[in-house]
Amino acid sequence: MSQMSVVADDVALVDLLDRVIGEGVVIGGDIVLSIAGIDLVYLGLRAVLAPAHIAGPSALGGDALTGAP
């Protein structure tokens, strides 16, 4: 596998995590949102996989993790 394909695969992985964790239908009420600990796991993955231009501190905090505007 070429380096370019590895990078593309890694970005796809981050894009999937962005969506699974930060987007989609949110269910409240009696449902328990059990995402405790996920931010740290996600942070670690982004630090490893993010391209150099987004791997700085600002890309690893705030809305990069939560998707909040």
Add this chain to the structure above:
Amino acid sequence: MITLYAVTWRADAPVLDEDGLALLADGDLAMVVGPAQGTASRDDALAHGRIVEQVASAADVLPIRYGATAADTDAARALLREHGSAWAARLQKVEGCAEIAIRAAPPASEAEAERAESGAEHMARLVSRTRLLDGAENELGELLTGRCRVVRRLAGHEELRLSCLVERANVEPVRSLLEEWASARTDMLVTVTGPWAPYSFVADGEDSGVAL
């Protein structure tokens, strides 16, 4: 406790290959559920995403955000009853569509990687980056007009992140168009991924995208 993955039309609900997954139906809708997972982890989140993508490859879905659980199947069915009409309306909005994601950002040069020497220099860099990203967004908006149902800009100050809701028949042509645009933007690093389940277009009050 069970894990909730996605909502789909009952009539289109696919056969589920994975062990432990089940379909719960109520009215016109069905929900894909599975056994409760252990501690939240990256692998668990990715596994969740892959199950949603597997269902989305066969049917229209509302992907449920990772981490949602219900006490049991009765509780999950109660959710389908409670939210059925709202979820059916959202499913209609994304019917026949998939999501394509675009990330674009200027490459970090050695000079930019160094700390700005003054507040003015820092602000100048921010303005320059913002102009570049806004310009790219405008170009993409023009490029995608008539080719996507909705385009939404996701949060992110360091890079431009767009999500496009695209009819499945147009996914490959739109991807090709975006990759061609990406190759021409030698001043930016651009990645195009997808098709994904339409995660970015199904959240509560998700009307912030621009209909094209």
